[in-house]
Amino acid sequence: MVDDEPVSETKLTTTKRRWAADGKFLTGRIARPETERLPPGQHLVKDWPVLDLGQQPHITLENWRLDVTGLVEDPLSLDWTAFQSLPQSDNLSDIHCVTTWSRYDNRWEGVLTRDLIDRVMPRPEAEYVMLTSYDGYSTNLPLADFAGEDAILATAWEGAPITRSHGGPMRLVVPHLYFWKSAKWLTRIDFRGRDVAGFWERNGYHMRGDPWREERYSGD
Ligand SMILES: Nc1nc2c(c(=O)[nH]1)N[C@H]1C(S)=C(S)[C@@H](COP(=O)(O)O)O[C@H]1N2
Ligand SMILES: [Mo]
Numbered sequence: 001m002v003d004d005e006p007v008s009e010t011k012l013t014t015t016k017r018r019w020a021a022d023g024k025f026l027t028g029r030i031a032r033p034e035t036e037r038l039p040p041g042q043h044l045v046k047d048w049p050v051l052d053l054g055q056q057p058h059i060t061l062e063n064w065r066l067d068v069t070g071l072v073e074d075p076l077s078l079d080w081t082a083f084q085s086l087p088q089s090d091n092l093s094d095i096h097c098v099t100t101w102s103r104y105d106n107r108w109e110g111v112l113t114r115d116l117i118d119r120v121m122p123r124p125e126a127e128y129v130m131l132t133s134y135d136g137y138s139t140n141l142p143l144a145d146f147a148g149e150d151a152i153l154a155t156a157w158e159g160a161p162i163t164r165s166h167g168g169p170m171r172l173v174v175p176h177l178y179f180w181k182s183a184k185w186l187t188r189i190d191f192r193g194r195d196v197a198g199f200w201e202r203n204g205y206h207m208r209g210d211p212w213r214e215e216r217y218s219g220d
Pocket of ligand 1: 048049050051052053054097098133134135137165166167179180181182183184185186
């Protein structure tokens, strides 16, 4: 069951809300994505940190569902077998987390968001998506970003199923935006005509979140 605001105040939410209020980590530097691989204010890590609201849901493949709703011609409710029968792809991308770590060259396998979009056929009025996850997390992004060419509904990382702590059995990866837009344990994709703030977006974070423009906080 997915609630709208299930998450109690934790040290993480308090700290990250304060960073947003203070504009922490902003460099004011102009990034050049053509020549610089690391966005401004980021540093490289080799490991892969786990970040979430602290409730990592257990979802069996049998119970897993993905609902695709809202302003689309063909809404879908997919079980795991139906999801696996969508076209499968793989790609390589970098992760940029707003808490300033970046990780290069992550190999993902799953369903490109473009292939899902082709299947449901968004109506012309659909300009945003709201994502909802099994832990009650939500995040919003423009449809144009959700449809980015590297964006993937990922079921595997580096050749193995994505672990529960990293959002398995399925998570979104939208590598050209800060990683909070990449919902773990994703269960609903809702196509909308208006941009409504998700969890971090209600807590001081940017509606778009482009690391190259350093869109960390609302108002940046
Ligand atoms: N469902 C869900 N997705 C989520 C989050 C979350 O708390 N719940 N946290 C976001 C944030 S802030 C980040 S940085 C990344 C972290 O993903 P990772 O734990 O695989 O590194 O997941 C994003 N997706
Ligand atoms: Mo994050």
